[in-house]
Amino acid sequence: MSIKDFTDKVVLVTGAGSGIGREAARIFADQGALVYLADVGAHGLAETKDLIAELGGKVQAARVDVSVESEVAALVKRIAKEAGRLDVAFNNAGVSGQAHRIEDYPTADFDRVIAINLRSVFLGMKHELPLLKRSGGGAIVNTASVAALTGPGGMSAYAASKHGVHGLTRVAAMENAAHGVRVNALAPGWTETPMVVTASAQNPGFAQLATTAIPAKRGAHPNEIAAAAVWLASDAASYVMGQMLVVDGGMTIGG
Ligand code: NAD
Incomplete structure (x- = not known):
């Protein structure tokens, strides 16, 4: 069995x-896992489910708002009932929020970004951890960002939420290292997903940043970030705990 094999997970x-x-x-499905997909968007959820099913993967989908505790609790309960176990949780849903200086930042948007990016990770872990422990241990990966290390102007809610994800990850790792659950965070840099493509379309200056601010002179393909998440969740990373893995084409090398 390969250390990146997720058969029966x-x-x-x-x-x-x-x-x-x-x-x-x-990738998890391709490595043999039964994958539960969660997203608030029905369309994207159905597309991912179809994609994995067409590739012969084992997949289930749930329309869930990750910032709502009752929905997160119901999802984990469903996984326990249907699958009987949970081995890996990748708490990854997030939004970028608006771009304004703090004095102009709408408070409602600040609260929304914190709820979706940070409260969700707390709620996710709160409900996932008991099932992971009952399953004999496992791994959690939380998606942070290079904005967990930096203070990008205009992005107060986003940066605060991602710094928070880093802190929560370290606390959860400390609390669970002795209980067989590894918890780590992933800090992607500029990744060519709809989140960034939309921001680039609205702001050409933002789009230019990809080639000026990144030593690799390109954004990441989502696959290059996902591969790092899968590695953190795998037995290949069995002694990695409470870390934030930065995958950013060198964007933060210079500090
Ligand atoms: P994306 O917009 O392509 O995907 C995000 C998904 O999260 C969407 O399908 C969306 O429907 C879902 N989502 C949003 N709010 C939700 C909610 N309340 N409940 C459930 N699902 C919800 O963006 P992405 O780039 O793939 O982002 C994934 C993660 O990576 C996010 O946490 C993001 O902050 C982080 N990230 C992205 C980049 C980047 O450059 N793209 C950089 C650093 C960190």
Whole structure:
């Protein structure tokens, strides 16, 4: 058995209807896992489900708003009932929020971004951890961002949420290292997903950043980020705990 083999493993991926989550779900399924896809968007969810089913993967889908505790709790309960276990959770759903200076930032949007990006990771882990432990241990990967390390102007809600994901990840890793559950975060840089493509279309200056600010002179393909998430979740990373893996084409090398 390969250390990246997920045969008979049960994996939950949130934000699986698009971008990084879709790619990760596809790789987990390709490695033999039964994958539960969760997303608030019905269309993207159905597309990912069809894609994985067409490739012969084992897949289930749930329309879930990850910021709503009752929906997250119901999803984990469903996984326990149907699959009887959970081995990996990739808490990845997120939104970028608007771009404004703090003094102009709409408070409602700040609250929304924190709820979707940070509260969701707390709620996810709160409900996933008991099932992971009952399953004999496993791994959690939370999607942060290079904005967990930097302070991109205009992105107060996003940066605060992602710094928070880093902190939550470290606490969860500390609390669960002795209980067989590894918890790590992933910090993608500029990744060519709908989130970034939309922002680039609205702001050509933002699009130019990809070639000026990234030493690799290109954004990542979602697959390059998803592969890192799968590695963190795999037995290949069995001694990696409480870390944030930065995958950014060198974007933060210079500090
Ligand atoms: P994406 O927009 O392609 O996918 C995000 C998915 O999350 C969408 O399918 C969306 O419907 C879902 N989602 C949004 N709100 C939700 C909610 N309340 N409940 C459930 N699902 C919800 O974006 P992506 O680039 O694949 O982003 C995935 C993660 O990666 C996010 O956490 C994002 O912050 C992070 N990230 C992305 C980049 C990048 O450059 N694309 C960089 C750093 C971090």
